[in-house]
Amino acid sequence: MLSHILLSPWAPFMPPAKSDFAGSLDTLYGFIWWTMAFFFVIIVFLLFYLPYKYRRGDKPTLTPRITHNLALELTWSGIPALLIIVIAFWGFNLFVKAYVPPGGDVTEINVTGKQWAWSFEHKDGTVIPGELHVPVGRPVKLVMSSTDVIHSFFIPDFRVKSDVVPGRYSSIWFTPKEVGDHQVFCTEYCGDSHSAMLATVHVVTEEQYKETLENGGLPKEAPPAQRGALIYQRAGCVTCHTVDGVRLVGPTFKGIFGRTEQLVGGGSLTVDENYIRESILQPQAKIVAGFEGQQMPSFQGVLNDRQIGWIIEYLKTLK
Amino acid sequence: MTADAHAAHHHEDFYVEGGKGIWSWLTTLDHKRIGLMYLWSVLLFFFVGGMLALTIRLELMNPGKDFLTAKQYNEVFTLHGAIMIFLFLIPAIPAALGNFVLPLLLGAKDVAFPRLNLASYYIYVLGGIFMIYAIWMGRVDTGWTFYTPYSVKASSAVIPMVLGVFIIGFSSIFTGLNFIATIHKMRTPGMTWSKMPLFCWGMYATSLIQVLATPVLGITLVLLTMEKVWHIGLFDPERGGDPVLFQHFFWFYSHPAVYIMILPGMAVISEVIPTFSQKHIFGYKAIGFSSVAIAILGFLVWGHHMFVATQSQLASIIFSAITYLIGIPSAIKVFNWLATMYKGSVQLKTPMLYALSFIFLFTIGGLTGIFLACLAVDIHLTDTYFVVAHFHYVMMGGNAIGFLAGLHYWWPKMFGRMYNEKLAQIACALVFIGFNGTFLPQFVMGSRGMPRRYYDYLPEFHTMHMLSTMGSWVLALGFFLMAGYLLASLRVGAKAADNPWLGLTLEWQTASPPPLHNFEKQPIPKVGPYDYGYPVHEPKRVPGLGGKEIVHGTGD
Amino acid sequence: MAQEINRLPVTHGAHHEEEHSPFLQHHFASMDQQFEAGKLGMWIFLVTEVLLFGGLFGGYALMFSYHPAAFHEGHHHLDVKLGAINTVILIFSSLTMALAVRAAQTSNKQALIKYLIITFACACGFLVVKYFEYSHKIHEGLLPGTYYHYIHQTTPSDPHIGTYFAFYFMMTGVHGLHVIAGMSAIAWVLWRSLKGHFDRNYHAPVEITGLYWHLVDLIWIYLFPLLYLVR
Numbered sequence A: 001m002l003s004h005i006l007l008s009p010w011a012p013f014m015p016p017a018k019s020d021f022a023g024s025l026d027t028l029y030g031f032i033w034w035t036m037a038f039f040f041v042i043i044v045f046l047l048f049y050l051p052y053k054y055r056r057g058d059k060p061t062l063t064p065r066i067t068h069n070l071a072l073e074l075t076w077s078g079i080p081a082l083l084i085i086v087i088a089f090w091g092f093n094l095f096v097k098a099y100v101p102p103g104g105d106v107t108e109i110n111v112t113g114k115q116w117a118w119s120f121e122h123k124d125g126t127v128i129p130g131e132l133h134v135p136v137g138r139p140v141k142l143v144m145s146s147t148d149v150i151h152s153f154f155i156p157d158f159r160v161k162s163d164v165v166p167g168r169y170s171s172i173w174f175t176p177k178e179v180g181d182h183q184v185f186c187t188e189y190c191g192d193s194h195s196a197m198l199a200t201v202h203v204v205t206e207e208q209y210k211e212t213l214e215n216g217g218l219p220k221e222a223p224p225a226q227r228g229a230l231i232y233q234r235a236g237c238v239t240c241h242t243v244d245g246v247r248l249v250g251p252t253f254k255g256i257f258g259r260t261e262q263l264v265g266g267g268s269l270t271v272d273e274n275y276i277r278e279s280i281l282q283p284q285a286k287i288v289a290g291f292e293g294q295q296m297p298s299f300q301g302v303l304n305d306r307q308i309g310w311i312i313e314y315l316k317t318l319k
Numbered sequence B: 001m002t003a004d005a006h007a008a009h010h011h012e013d014f015y016v017e018g019g020k021g022i023w024s025w026l027t028t029l030d031h032k033r034i035g036l037m038y039l040w041s042v043l044l045f046f047f048v049g050g051m052l053a054l055t056i057r058l059e060l061m062n063p064g065k066d067f068l069t070a071k072q073y074n075e076v077f078t079l080h081g082a083i084m085i086f087l088f089l090i091p092a093i094p095a096a097l098g099n100f101v102l103p104l105l106l107g108a109k110d111v112a113f114p115r116l117n118l119a120s121y122y123i124y125v126l127g128g129i130f131m132i133y134a135i136w137m138g139r140v141d142t143g144w145t146f147y148t149p150y151s152v153k154a155s156s157a158v159i160p161m162v163l164g165v166f167i168i169g170f171s172s173i174f175t176g177l178n179f180i181a182t183i184h185k186m187r188t189p190g191m192t193w194s195k196m197p198l199f200c201w202g203m204y205a206t207s208l209i210q211v212l213a214t215p216v217l218g219i220t221l222v223l224l225t226m227e228k229v230w231h232i233g234l235f236d237p238e239r240g241g242d243p244v245l246f247q248h249f250f251w252f253y254s255h256p257a258v259y260i261m262i263l264p265g266m267a268v269i270s271e272v273i274p275t276f277s278q279k280h281i282f283g284y285k286a287i288g289f290s291s292v293a294i295a296i297l298g299f300l301v302w303g304h305h306m307f308v309a310t311q312s313q314l315a316s317i318i319f320s321a322i323t324y325l326i327g328i329p330s331a332i333k334v335f336n337w338l339a340t341m342y343k344g345s346v347q348l349k350t351p352m353l354y355a356l357s358f359i360f361l362f363t364i365g366g367l368t369g370i371f372l373a374c375l376a377v378d379i380h381l382t383d384t385y386f387v388v389a390h391f392h393y394v395m396m397g398g399n400a401i402g403f404l405a406g407l408h409y410w411w412p413k414m415f416g417r418m419y420n421e422k423l424a425q426i427a428c429a430l431v432f433i434g435f436n437g438t439f440l441p442q443f444v445m446g447s448r449g450m451p452r453r454y455y456d457y458l459p460e461f462h463t464m465h466m467l468s469t470m471g472s473w474v475l476a477l478g479f480f481l482m483a484g485y486l487l488a489s490l491r492v493g494a495k496a497a498d499n500p501w502l503g504l505t506l507e508w509q510t511a512s513p514p515p516l517h518n519f520e521k522q523p524i525p526k527v528g529p530y531d532y533g534y535p536v537h538e539p540k541r542v543p544g545l546g547g548k549e550i551v552h553g554t555g556d
Numbered sequence C: 001m002a003q004e005i006n007r008l009p010v011t012h013g014a015h016h017e018e019e020h021s022p023f024l025q026h027h028f029a030s031m032d033q034q035f036e037a038g039k040l041g042m043w044i045f046l047v048t049e050v051l052l053f054g055g056l057f058g059g060y061a062l063m064f065s066y067h068p069a070a071f072h073e074g075h076h077h078l079d080v081k082l083g084a085i086n087t088v089i090l091i092f093s094s095l096t097m098a099l100a101v102r103a104a105q106t107s108n109k110q111a112l113i114k115y116l117i118i119t120f121a122c123a124c125g126f127l128v129v130k131y132f133e134y135s136h137k138i139h140e141g142l143l144p145g146t147y148y149h150y151i152h153q154t155t156p157s158d159p160h161i162g163t164y165f166a167f168y169f170m171m172t173g174v175h176g177l178h179v180i181a182g183m184s185a186i187a188w189v190l191w192r193s194l195k196g197h198f199d200r201n202y203h204a205p206v207e208i209t210g211l212y213w214h215l216v217d218l219i220w221i222y223l224f225p226l227l228y229l230v231r
């Protein structure tokens, strides 16, 4: 248990450091940690020692009239001041590095945040929702934007984070050290399913990276419905639609295909391929009764026709 | 306010000079009664905020859905944060305790503007009702920070909510204004600025911030309302606005506001420690000026909440640099308090135990603030539970514990009754243990990357969340015990002496509770507020006071 | 007895029971102290007011820098003449207010009442002009934000012109509320002057109301060029 939490005695409680930047950040974090621990220990010692040593007996005793001491005041403001200067410059330095990628061969990937899913657009135009594939050992730069509210993109293992703001671009970069998977969190509060706005970073070898792009990030041989199921998870449909009949933000997908829906403003229809496609691309075109006021974001530009086709296949299987 | 009425019934000598019955309370201009009305209201809101906190903790005990939906969870933490900050912590020490003791400490009969004082109380109540109604009925779920554009898109009840905060802002401004005028103009003859108890210095610094920062919050909220109602395109990117601009406006108020929430706690501690050490405060000037320094520097650091919010790097560097600086006046205070105990005659009564807890917890909170002030480290830690733990350590562990220290210190003065010391010490221990149990694990999971405002979390964080939840139960137990013995003391408590802790400040030189006009005659302090250290029983020549003789009180 | 021991002996200030004014509140030792406290209080309050408007001015400046064209177009819809008239009215009322204070200080009851009435009348005049301006704007659809729909539209407006009117209404509206608050204060002081409360020894409320009224004028003096004369 403890060894799981305390991976590094120098930088207590930090998650594993999986990028170059993470390593140098941990050095600074550790320095601050131990400096602060030093002050804390002194203060706590005095906090217990002084009241004990000078405890009162039955009656208050005479106390000396000690009112101030300039040398002491200068000492205990001077020493912290010096340490602060060190920490400050060290911190500025790393901070600037954290947001300025090195020149040379940088893989650029566009990231879009929307309530409540991430999607990643690679240079060749492949859009993969919910899963970020990056090649190992090379710097990767993420250029990020949001289509609705502010989100924040956070990869603890790489110690990088930036808000993702509608109407402007922000960016982070990292150089993954080894092959493996890492968690992505959304860390700016963005509404109901803020805590479900997750993604995974897959650090893969150069060859695997190429292969992944060719397959749109999906298993090579999987049947369409299975691919659809993956997209349902990764594109964030899952944050609003269940497959077990429970109502979340949107109607459940259980038994959706062929179901008859009452629409807002009267009328009804039977759910078919075209309606599903329309619901994904222009959600506001027809609104299911009982879901007035709830908004589904459009997935225009995020999901392509092939992917929508897979989703439809998947929805058909949900009885 | 039934408790007031209760108390008034049970002791014939309890504030009856100002008239009897509930109406005489509701229309009183007496700062002591207004302070007590504030006190009960503040405690009520603390109770509500605390229950919401326990709800949060219970839901987070296990991953996944327990008994709240995600939306409900978000409403609960919004309500929790907003109530705790605007309705509990900001008024807790200044408006409740400060109202009661500030004029007493200054030897004044009342605050400068008693009618404004009462008005500020009703404005506070009105704003509180507004706010709770709006959040509850309107299901506001923006978090206490109301970030745009989410708050622009979110429920329309954001407007009444914001209006409530706006109204409360006025109550805060009026209290601050009143205190500044009181401190400037109402000091009893002979009380020079440098003979003023440090509590008054703390209140002075706090009031400055209240007066200078709150109007900007007001205007921010007005601008937000304009955006929501008229869609002016100031904060909403869809209309060409800048969502981050709102954060600048918001933190321009809310960062100074966090010092509204710590200076008063520090002010209380600066009274409690000398009294229970029976020793002259160490570094009077250093402590007094550091309050003012914190108040001023506090206006220049708001950008440290936005290091990763795409503000310019240069701005971040400047904000970070100034943020560190606040560590220095804070360090000065901590070390001066410690030095006061050196060669003192330390008695560990409940108020002193809270004062020592304050130092312990505030130090943790403050030192972890340095992590966050460090630009590079904040990239990793911002918006994680590390921040949540940081601000609970400073706000709850700092100011709320400072409030409890003051509450226990002045309780005999306020109600003329003693509480049960043994139970009080047990409760203090429970609160201390429970508090650390709740929030230490949050530092750990924060460093590991657990984001805040998360309704659900990954299984790897389960242990820490579980520990934190169990800690919150111990904490709650401590508070329930406290509520029990404090309320009981009003009926069965022993009569309090006028000066149970052997204090030298003026509030102890009058009856407990004090008469209508505070002192029978205009008091003139012959010794400074901290001139402890003279023989207790015999008269003694006091150097520096013209060789006059004084008698030091004893305490039994 | 125990109580006696518990207390520090404190000497008690001699009672300077000067001539006891009926307007001395119990918690003040002297009229001077009461007056000084009141004045300080009002100054602090004025600071908060300046900050309040400061925030609005800040927002205005920012939006102006984003959309200068819209603001420029917006101001053409305002009637500079009416704005100028209002400016003159307010400056004049500031003068009469100052004269009222002077009258109070010299125990000139007649003049005090006269000047207060004139000041009050000016304030009413200001509001009447404002009323005509507002109703005209509302009638023509010169409304804030997305409610903007100018009825005599010939050429298309800048898309952000509604922002200009949002600031116009918000700033003049908040200022208008201050005018009304100032009028209530003046009315209260007037009522008390009629009862003969004020003379050279006691006139704090007149002076403090005066301070407030000058601030209200001062803010208008900034609003006028910002809204009516932007370039």
Ligand code: HEA
Pocket: A039, A043, A079, A080, A081, A083, A084, B145, B258, B259, B261, B262, B304, B305, B323, B324, B326, B327, B328, B330, B331, B332, B334, B362, B363, B365, B366, B367, B369, B370, B372, B373, B374, B378, B381, B382, B383, B387, B390, B391, B394, B395, B398, B399
């Ligand atoms: C009472 C309230 C209070 C107080 C007093 C403080 C005090 C401090 N805070 Fe805190 N803070 C909050 C309330 C408070 N804070 C809140 C509510 C938030 C989050 C809001 C939200 O997002 O919801 C927050 C968030 C917050 C952030 C933003 C984090 C983020 O979101 O990324 C930062 C970053 O700089 C910060 C820093 C500091 C610092 C440096 C201090 C300093 O003042 C601390 C100074 C004290 C000490 C340093 C200890 C004593 C000194 C010594 C023992 C000597 C040795 C010291 C050194 C060597 C330095 N705080």
Ligand code: HEA
Pocket: B043, B046, B047, B049, B050, B051, B053, B054, B056, B057, B077, B078, B080, B081, B082, B084, B085, B088, B089, B142, B143, B144, B145, B388, B392, B395, B396, B400, B438, B452, B453, B454, B455, B472, B475, B476, B479, B480, B482, B483, B486, B487
């Ligand atoms: C004053 C400030 C204050 C205080 C005291 C507290 C107290 C507590 N807080 Fe709170 N908290 C905030 C301010 C505060 N909080 C803020 C600003 C936020 C951010 C919100 C946001 O993100 O928007 C937050 C968020 C927050 C979160 C994070 C939610 C999230 O990000 O998802 C959590 C989680 O554990 C939490 C827990 C607690 C707990 C367990 C307590 C406990 O300490 C509470 C214990 C108290 C009691 C159990 C009450 C008992 C009282 C009585 C019985 C009456 C007493 C009567 C007498 C003494 C007479 N708080």
Ligand code: CUA
Pocket: A113, A114, A115, A116, A150, A151, A152, A186, A187, A188, A189, A190, A191, A194, A195, A197
């Ligand atoms: Cu997206 Cu939180």
Ligand SMILES: [Cu+2]
Pocket: B254, B255, B258, B301, B302, B304, B305
């Ligand atoms: Cu801050």
